Amino acid sequence: MNAQEFSAGQWTRAIGTGVDPHEYRRVTDDLTSVADWGPSFARTAHAHVTRAEKAASSVSAGEHLLMAARWFHLATLAPYEESARAAAEADDALSRALTALEPGARHVSGDGFTGWLRGPRDAFGTVVVVPGLDSAKEEFLDLASALLARGLAVFAMDGPGQGVLAATTTLQPDYEQVISRVIDVLGVPHIGLVGLSLGGYFAARTAAMEPRVTAVATVSGPFRLDWEQLPPPVKALMTSRTGGADAARDFARDVDLSTLAPRITAPLLVVDGEQDAIPGVTNGSPLAHLAPHGTYLSVPHGDHLLGNARSDWLPHLSDHIAHTLSGTGA
Known part of the structure; x- marks a missing residue:
């Protein structure tokens, strides 16, 4: 290329x-x-x-x-x-x-994560923004702004193998353990998750296992990966972020929400772009249909992460998270 x-x-x-x-x-x-x-x-x-x-x-x-x-x-x-x-x-x-x-913004770090907590200390809800395979907390500042504008607190994080932690750590398959530690440190009883790209898988996986998650949304998140079909650049990136070819293959084979999706009890919004077609990646439609309270937003002209269609999903996603965490419904 x-x-x-x-x-x-x-x-x-x-x-x-x-x-x-x-x-x-x-x-x-x-x-x-x-x-x-x-x-x-x-x-x-x-x-x-x-x-x-x-x-x-x-x-x-x-x-x-x-x-x-x-x-x-x-x-x-x-x-x-x-x-x-x-x-x-x-x-x-x-x-x-x-x-x-934002003098009130707080840098928060713990075992396997680092990031910034922004917004009012008495916010009615706190949202963790979960990055993906090669994204980081610096990539989704506009999403954070949309959530902050709705009165929410936002914790934008890097986890293992991501952002500033990529040089010293590798991607962790059981990422839900990291987010559980984040919730412990933040000290909030209820939390929302927004996961983007591979972060969508991490967010959905966490929502299935962590009862303190009460609202969740995914953007371009994979439902399942097929290692053999993934394009070489994606395999190379995953190999780098997981620490080796065998680890990458095992990691990809673990990415499957078939049994976890029915366990997601929180209201879930799944956002996909119909132009987002990566070999070896099953997009989010099955997740939305298997989750008990899942809804699906498919944008016909949207690509991966839907940077070409922000007005079609960003306000809706932000409202979904805000309304759910406030208890007023989506």
């Missing part, structure tokens, strides 16, 4: 992350190979950090740092020898941004 094909494939995901589409075009138009992706995106992120350091107000500085965090994270989406550094810089930029913009 050449640089322009790769850039086109990442277009809606990057725009869904919240970067400026014109800046994305300027950066990617100059790429001569996929190997240029990481360095070019990191340079763009550093330019935003420089703007933050020269900003005339803490608000402007924080906004530039949030944008830097996005670009640093996106730098990790292509093979890049400095990926661990870019992930650490994304984490640092987000930390500095929230310190400037």
Whole structure:
């Protein structure tokens, strides 16, 4: 795959992350190979950090740092020898941004997780945003904003093998144990989960096993994986994030919600894009139909993570979580 094909494939995901589409075009138009992706995106992120350091107000500085965090994270989406550094810089930029913009935001870490808790301390509900195979807490800032606007508290996390923890840990099949520890540390009696891509599987799996989950939504989450059919780039990424080919194969074979879906008692919204067709991946329709209180939203023109169709699902998902946690119904 050449640089322009790769850039086109990442277009809606990057725009869904919240970067400026014109800046994305300027950066990617100059790429001569996929190997240029990481360095070019990191340079763009550093330019935003420089703007933050020269900003005339803490608000402007924080906004530039949030944008830097996005670009640093996106730098990790292509093979890049400095990926661990870019992930650490994304984490640092987000930390500095929230310190400037939201003094009440709290950094929370524990066994196998790290992230930021934002929103009112007396919020009527708290939502954990669960990232996927190569995503991180810096990718879904717009989702967090939509949930915060509805009065919710939001904990955006990196778990094992994700984001800033990817350099030192590997993906954990029993991810529900991590989220249970998150809930323990947050100290809230009821919680909502929003999982994206592979994070959708983690969220659904947790909802089946953790009774404190009272609202859940998945976006482009797999119901089942078939290792033999997965595309080589996905296999390579999973191999990297799990620590080896055998671990990746075992991990993929464990991704199957057939027996867990009927155990999800919380109201569940499953969001899929009909243009999201990855060989070896069964999308979320069976999950929605097997869960006792599942509903299914399929967007005809939506792709993976539906960055090209945000207005078709993001308000609805945010309302589903808010209404469920408030007890007013979806």
